[in-house]
Amino acid sequence: xxxxxxxxxxxxxxxxxxxxxxxxxxxxxxxxxxxxxxxxxxxxxxxxxxxxxxxxxxxxxxxxxxxxxxxxxxxxxxxxxxxxxxxxxxxxxxxxxxxxxxxxxxxxxxxxxxxxxxxxxxxxxxxxxxxxxxxxxxxxxxxxxxxxxxxxxxxxxxxxxxxxxxxxxxxxxxxxxxxxxxxxxxxxxxxxxxxxxxxxxxxxxxxxxxxxxxxxxxxxxxxxxxxxxxxxxxxxxxxxxxxxxxxxxxxxxxx
Numbered sequence: 118x119x120x121x122x123x124x125x126x127x128x129x130x131x132x133x134x135x136x137x138x139x140x141x142x143x144x145x146x147x148x149x150x151x152x153x154x155x156x157x158x159x160x161x162x163x164x165x166x167x168x169x170x171x172x173x174x175x176x177x178x179x180x181x182x183x184x185x186x187x188x189x190x191x192x193x194x195x196x197x198x199x200x201x202x203x204x205x206x207x208x209x210x211x212x213x214x215x216x217x218x219x220x221x222x223x224x225x226x227x228x229x230x231x232x233x234x235x236x237x238x239x240x241x242x243x244x245x246x247x248x249x250x251x252x253x254x255x256x257x258x259x260x261x262x263x264x265x266x267x268x269x270x271x272x273x274x275x276x277x278x279x280x281x282x283x284x285x286x287x288x289x290x291x292x293x294x295x296x297x298x299x300x301x302x303x304x305x306x307x308x309x310x311x312x313x314x315x316x317x318x319x320x321x322x323x324x325x326x327x328x329x330x331x332x333x334x335x336x337x338x339x340x341x342x343x344x345x346x347x348x349x350x351x352x353x354x355x356x357x358x359x360x361x362x363x364x365x366x367x368x369x370x371x372x
Contacts, residue, residue, distance in 0.1 A: 118158070122148040124172075125155045130165040130371065131311055132209075139173025144222050145181040146189070149196045156203035163371060164209035165311045165318055169230060171217070176239070179221025182248065194253070197222060201229055201254055208319040210310060214302050215239045216295070220277070225254040228262065228288050231322065234305060235280045235289045236298040242277035261329070263287045314353035315371035 118125075122145075124135040134155050136142040159167055171177060184193045204211060204226075213219075213230035217239055224241050227233055235241075243252045251272060259268035263286040270276070283289040293301045310318065324340045331339070348354050352370045360367035 118154060120151050120155070123151050123155060125158075127159075127162065127164075129311065130163065130315055131306065132159045132162065132164045132167040134159075134167070134169050136169075136171035136173075136177055139171075141175045141178040141218075142171050142173055142223065143181050144177055144179065144197065144226075146184055146193055146196050149180075149193075149200060153196065153199045153203050156200065156207065160203065160206050160208075163315055164207075165313070165315045165371075166306055167207050167209050167211045168214060168306060169211065169226065170214035173217070175218040175220070175223065176213070176215045176227055177220070177223025178218055179223050179244075185250070198254065200226060204229055208322065209315070210318055210322055212306060212310070214298075215241075215289075216298050221245055221252065222254075225252060225258070229254065229258060232291075233289045234291045234293060234302050235283065236293055236295045237280055238295050239280045239283075239289075239292075240277050241280075241283045241288055242275065243272050244275035244277070246273060246275045314351075314357070314367075314369040316351050317348065317353050317357070320348050320351075 122136070122138050124133070124137050126133040126135075134152060136148070138148060180193065180197060184190075210232060211230040212232045212234060213227040214234050215227050216236040219227040219239065219241050221242075221244060224243055228241070243255045245252045255272055259272065262268070267286060271278070278286070278288070280289060280292045284292055291305065320343055324343050327339045327343070328336045352372050353367070356369065357367045
């Protein structure tokens, strides 16, 4: 598939979607449709990691305000929210690389990913209140990512956070220096995530999501079922355990 506003790549079971409308990567309907098409395609593939990053000085400064008109707003909101539905369906861990501003819809896309790696110059915020609206996705996910009073304050005030502040609140996992951001981010992805088995990464993420969305009693039953009836039937779980006992490196088949 040919894309105009994003770059889509896959190598060594690492998928990548790069926002490519510099300098600000404003999310218009066309761009969001392309992101959704790429995500739907990646849902069909066996991945170890899906990376979302951006070309330009901003990860994304948000959704195109010019498409917030009465005539377009329904299509715009539905297309935007489809991004999160499709991200949620990605079996592999998702990683956002933020080297600049992630504001409005851009902040929601980045922080919805499983892991957020930010540079020291990055900033995060939901300024929608300043133009008379609110951020629906942030309203749904921020209370799950940080303590609720601060989450509400950020949405009510439109305050912008520096990278270290976002990390303290739980929106960011790691902060890296600007000068070697890409190199260190790739090192993390390859050494910490992609060095593991694809199927085990996917089942681990599924188990975590069960725990994150249900009470313990319901979650542990489903997690136990995943562990015994799916994980322990994979080649890689048995290979990993055997390799540990035999004091050698596992050889993953990703199945």
